[in-house]
Amino acid sequence: MKPFLNKVLPHPILTLVLWGVWLLLNNTIGAGHIVLGLILAIFIPWLTSGFWPEKVRIQSPLTLLKFLGVVLWDILVANMAVAKLILGRNKDLNPGFFYIDLDIETPLGISLLANTISLTPGTVSCDLTEDRKRLLVHALHIEDIPATIKEIKARYEAPLKKVFVAC
């Protein structure tokens, strides 16, 4: 049963997500689309399973939800801040680069961290070293680099590390 299920549903979370996507796309929760969406949500992951070499397990869904909430909030705040910076005088800006040494190891985790950094306060992730140990970040306006690194690690990396575990 399990191997079979693994074959049919290689990525159950993905299936769920895609089912949702289908219903969103069609803007409906009609019966027909629920059936069709489910079929597709099973079929497509099966079809594309080869493209997901490493399995991802989400260990702590609650942490994930909390993390998403934090990020959404930060995006809002970040935007206000960035808007202010942009509309202010260029001269007042203090841009800079810094590296973040990564603890997180799963590719998905690293990628999501990089994404989060880019979406949130005044930072854009610019490069990942080839050993995947350090992430280069550019900040639009930064005063205290170590503090920022610390905050990023605590606020984003920690929960992500907790959620995405390689298996």
Add this chain to the structure above:
Amino acid sequence: MLETALLIGFTLVSIALLLSFLRLIKGPDVPDRILALDTLYINSIALLVLLGLYFQSALYFEAALLIAVMGFVGTIGLSKYLLRGDIME
């Protein structure tokens, strides 16, 4: 009310479009232009959403969705070109 908001919306987004395009013209370097093009794509999504509201039609959604998709593909293609020359290897 909504009319006015839409009018303001159109105006702001149009200016955004214009500014992005000006950056595209100015460059000065290729990455600046790629970034400007990417921004133009995103501005266009905004414009389409406004248009959908204006015409009260849901038919603009797919175009907006596709702009998001295609803009992304274009941008990574161009960036990869700068990085590697060979974008498909």
Add this chain to the structure above:
Amino acid sequence: MFEWILSALIVIGAFFTLVGSIGLYKLPDFFMRLHGPTKATTLGVGALLIASALYFSFKTDDISLHEVLITVFLFITAPVSAHLMAKAAIHIKLKQVDRTQNKMK
């Protein structure tokens, strides 16, 4: 009330879209310009999309949430784009404003 929220969302969305482009236009170096579009614009478009979702959900019989998809999509892709552009810019050693800390060479 609904109209007010809607109108506010539209104006806010358009405003942030504009801010992104202003950033793109006026900031002095590529890496700084990168911040505008990736953040402000994303949020701006997000707000507009929410306005659209609200509008179509309430104006028509059906709910309309598919706008969420675009938002999610942008949240996934915009940082990737930015990341790659920045990587490319570093690779070709684009100039940064002099006051940049830890300048990349």
Add this chain to the structure above:
Amino acid sequence: MEWLISLAIGVLTATGVYLTLRARTFPVVLGLTLLAYAVNIFLFAMGRLTVGLPAVIDKTATAAQYSDPLPQALVLTAIVIAFGMTAFLIVLALKARGELGNDHVDGLDTESDNYSNKEVK
């Protein structure tokens, strides 16, 4: 509005023609692409311009109010065909670059001679 669109078509055509007449393959490809854009808008505009009423039938509009769907279908076909052609041309340009040694449309910066050249196979 018609003038605006016509002008746009005209500008696309003019730039397309100019680039098509260039001596290197890459600008020629760009030129032909611009020309394809021009003719697509032209063909599309031939159904006249309609704002806000795509030809998707619902009960609210009469036939006369919809945009003309026929040119749209034609343009769709034309876009796809132009895409196929462009793709082919691009690869051909590469082939030419490989076989002729440069990217000049005539293969050589000077005149080439079909028959005087013995080693040509």
Add this chain to the structure above:
Amino acid sequence: MTSLTFLSINLPIVALLPFFGAIFAAWASKINRLASAWVAAFVTILALAFLAPSIAMVFAGETLIQSWTWIPAIGLEFAFRLDGLALLFALLILVIGLLVIIYARYYLSKKDSMGRFFAYLLMFMGSMLGIVLSENLIQMVVFWELTSLTSFLLISYWQYRKDARAGARMALVITGAGGLALLAGVLLLGHVVGSYNLTDVLAAGELIRGHNLYLPILVLVLLGVFTKSAQFPFHFWLPHAMAAPTPVSAYLHSATMVKAGIFLLARFFPVLSGTPEWTWLVGGAGLITLLIGAYTALFQHDIKGLLAYSTISHLGLITLLFGFGTQLAAVAAIFHIINHATFKASLFMVAGIIDHETGTRDMRRINGLLKYMPHTAILAMIAAAAMAGVPLLNGFLSKEMFFEQALTASNSSVWAWAVPILVIVAAVFSVAYSLRFIHDVFFNGEPVDLPKTPHEPPRFMKIPVDLLVIICLAVGIIPMFTVAPILAVAVAGTLQTTPPEYSLAIWHGFNLPLLMSFVALVLGVLVYVMRKRLFAWHESGVAHWDARIIFNAVLGGLDAVAKSITRSFDKGSLQNASVWVIATALLAGFIGFTSVSAPLFGDRELMPVDGVSVLAVAILMIASVLTLALHRKRLISLVMLGVVGLIISLMFVKFSAPDLALTQLSVEIVTVILLLLALYFLPQTTPKETCDLRVSRDIVIAVLSGVGVTLLAMAVLTRDFAPISEFFLLNSVPGGGGTNVVNVILVDFRGTDTLGEIAVLALAGLGIFAMLQGMKLHAPDRDTGGRLWNSDLHPEIMQTLTRLLLPLMLMIAIYIFLRGHNLPGGGFIAGLIAAVALIVQYLSNGIAWTNDRLKFDMHWVIGFGLLIATATGLVAMGLGYPFMTTAFTYLNWPVVGKFEVASAIAFDLGVFLVVVGATVMSLVELGKLSNESHQAPVKPTTQPTTQRKLEQEAN
């Protein structure tokens, strides 16, 4: 009964028999070297036999006509005619042909191919027979040109000789050109008369001479005549044709080829003669030719050269006679045709014998042959005497008649005195060269340094000459019992009326013509005696006037002109070709519009402008101008092109074409990716152009094109129209089962367009695949800034997140696909999205990695796509409906509810597959190119390859 049936088809048999015989002759040579000759002789005799039964009818005054319809549209009949004139010529052709065949069998050496020779000769004979036996004029032209072609083959028989090739080609060009002129003349003649049949044409002399096309007709026909019969100024080909084997010369230049023109003069004599134009043109050409030929003949050292110019001269004589335009002159002309054929054929044969026996034809080396070959010498002397017009020989009789005509026929002219004098001058030279031929060859001391020791030729090689010389004598002595009957019918056939009174007696008493003959003989001898001085004078000047120089100059000029025109127009330059096409299009549009008086613009109400549109269009225009302005920096130009594409999609959205917007967006990006893939192998910049003139010319053309297109667009947009589209809007739902009319048009109303379109796409993919097989290009290892490429092949973050996007994008593709029938979307767009989804994987994960996971061969995807699309159409055919007829129905399933099933969806699925297959195939094949090209050049080895290692681990 059988004989009657046979008699109604014998003429085409006579004409065509030699052609079939030619095949046998060629084939027979494989069995036995000489078999061809026997076949040829047999065929000739057979043709004579087929002709024989009709001879009596002609002598009875009948004209035989045998015809079948062929191309009624132009009045071309397969029609043959036998009257006196035709009979005379047919007999000459066949009889002399037979003699030449016998002669040639001995003449040709072992290394000459008999099969080819006799095949050519028979084909030539057939062509000649065709000319003289044709009732239909077009058919006659056919045979006329065939003589040009076959004579080309005969003259170039010794193809390894340069003079043979040149002579053959000259003959072909001159006589072929004349043939084309004749064709034109015949066409006009037919146009005037309303028929190409000789019977009708001959009956319409009055009409033709009075028609305002008379002069063109005359000139064109005469061009045919003069070229074929070597009349001035076209006479020069004939001496060069002497490179042919002598039997060929004997045949072509006595009785046949050159006589074809004369035949035509005789044939059209009743129709075209009798006008001052005729007299001046025909008489003039004849007279000049007569003189030039006679004069030049004297100075030839080559025996055949002498005979050739003599032939020219005698042909001039005959032409001049026809030119006189009187009936009696025509009689004389016909008589001389017979005589010339006999003596000239025998003389050529003698020349051949001499050549054969001595190995040379140079009269300066050949001397005193009388004692080596007395028999031949006697024959030659008699024949030459006939040529000189010595009494008791046939040549004398016709020459007398000629003198008489020269005296009487030109009485009316102011130049009356000139003609007889010039005629005598020619006769003098004629005597002189005949004398030279006899004296210089058979007497005049000992031969000089001959390659062979001459002796009499084989017995049978002389028999033809014997026969011909006997005819010369017989006609000369007893004309009334020999030539008279055939001459009478020939004259009747020529004049198409009862012949005039004439006398063939050898003695007409002492009269002016006799005196002229005497004077000519005496002066001729005198001239020959004084030849040394004359030779010196000739060699110093006139000898170098050769029309061949002019001919070659004309051909050379044609060559030069042709080359310069061709090379200056067809430069092998694409830019040049494109400019012509675009400029022509501009001109066509302009001319088209101005050819009708109509206003440029209509009065349709225009749509108001809004700010956003102005801004968008402004960006579009600036971006497109910048694409141009920055085109030398290719990548930036490409980015600008991206803007253009984006704005166009926005325009499509704004103007109610969501499907177009979706397609445009997808195509745009795929194109950009393609261009990026290609740009990698191309120079990153375009060099500055050096030619300012070209740039400004192109700017002018570009601006004009822009203006033209703008005006054209406005011209249409300011007018109202009533399109057929209302039908689609009304029938889309009830007839096509879909609310998205654009999609229903694509998959239903105009599904065949779509089928063609996916065929194009499939072909593009396959064509690209085929093109890229084995292609290798230099892959640069650093960018334009000189930097090595970044070592990170597939940036991690891009890799991870785009993999996440794959199922999402596929979902979107399916969504777009399924809704297409009712809402914007459909197979195309879905296909493009799916393709882009895959391409993104290739971009971020590399080709090897992605291909490992994508097991489909894109060939199959394309093939199945086409299969499904076509099969959908074919199903309808099975049900008795036309191809591509669609059907749809609504099903109501539990849980799922009511939904539509349309065959158009299946069609759209085919479209989807082809789009995916072709797009992915094109891009991936192109991508592979670099991988293959990478192998040789340096990889950035200076940097760590952690990424690649990780890659391998992951796999």
Add this chain to the structure above:
Amino acid sequence: MSHLVAWPVFLPLITGFLLILAHMGGIRLQRVISFLAVIGLVLLSAALISATSTDQYQVYLLGNWTAPFGIVLVLDRLSALMVAITSLLAVGALWYAMSTDTDKKGAHFHILFQMQLFGLNGAFLTGDVFNLFVFFEVLLLASYGLLLHGSGRLRTKAGLHYVVINLIGSTLFLFAVGALYGVLGTLNIADMAAKIAVAPQEDLGVIAAAGLLLLVVFGVKAAMFPLYLWMPSAYANTSAPVAALFAIMTKVGIYSIIRVHGTIFGSEAGELAYYYAPWVLGLGLITLLLAAFGVVASRGLREQVAYLVLASVATLLIGVGLMSPAALSATLYYLIHSTLIAGAMFLLADVILRGRGTYEDRFESGPSMPSAILIGSIFMFAAIAMTGMPPLSGFFGKVLILSAALDDAWFATIISVILVAGLITILSMARTGSLIFYKVLPDDSVPTSERGEPLNRMAFIAVIGLLLASPILVVFAQPITAFTESAANQVFNSATYIEAVLSTPAVTEVTN
């Protein structure tokens, strides 16, 4: 419901995708499929021709939508004739390609070949202008692939030019069709003709401009002056079977002028009736002269044959420009002749090229080739046919055209140009034959490595087979001209065409 009209279009398409699916199955399987399909097409064309024995048009409503809304296929004598010529040519070309292994020189030869036929037959049968555009694109893209098949430096260059010029042509096509739609509101040829007949005067300017623009497009395909510059090197540098098949490509342009212009701007078009014809005539005359010069100036046999093809196309243009049923009938007769003989000539040029070793087809003395007498005789035969010398079909074709020209005001010019150009080509071909077959280098002066290969007798069958068309055209001139005459009359009777297309009803109920 007879589907006869549709099969010539769909048979090659089906074969095409079967070949795609069978592309792993090896060349032998592909050859069998491909050749059977072509033979099938020949049989189909015979059926098509016999189906046109009455004056009826066969109108096939694709998708069961009536004209002008759906796309129709229209079979009349003209289209049947074009399909038949194409099939015959295809048999010869394919046979040659297989006998010489040309089809192995690159990927997908047979697929491209069949798709080319799909495009061609579609173009000949469609009754819709935009659909014509689509089929044009199909046949063009297939031709691009075929042209480049096997590759080579000059071939690539010629291919690039060919593709770019045709892309410009396609753009013009869309401009023209767009403008016509914008004014007339329809795409069906018959319907356009009907609408022009009642179009208001003030619209005629745009229509006339679009019509001439369309003429330029067809002129590019037909290789009309000054639009033919793509043509000589494209034909000269591609592989022989492809060049042979391309003999029909220029005729697509000719056909389109006859069909589209002849119908839309036909006798019903009022002020615009045949307004384009003088241009076709005039440009045809110029083309003919330039083609004749090109024949003289050619540097090799294949280039020369290409210019000869150009000359034949020019002659056809003159015939079309004369705009009379007699002239059109003559044109069609000449079209049959020139297409098949040109095909044979390209194959023959290749036979000669192979026989001359490293000297190829260049105009310089080379070694004597194996089987020189046989090849030389056939060359002479072909040259006679091609240059319009009697007694082969080229001559009769020309005479038919000349005869029709007599009624034209310009007859003197026309006759002079045709005859002079004919003479120039005769002169050149005589030189060519003489150079290649007569003026050979002595046997001992050419090393074995530079000598040619022995005659491929299997391949030679294709040459002879195609050349047989010429005597057949002469011997059976009566029935053939009767056919072309009725075809021409049918074309000139555009009112009947319009009526037939627009009145054909859809299938409403199927009775089995």
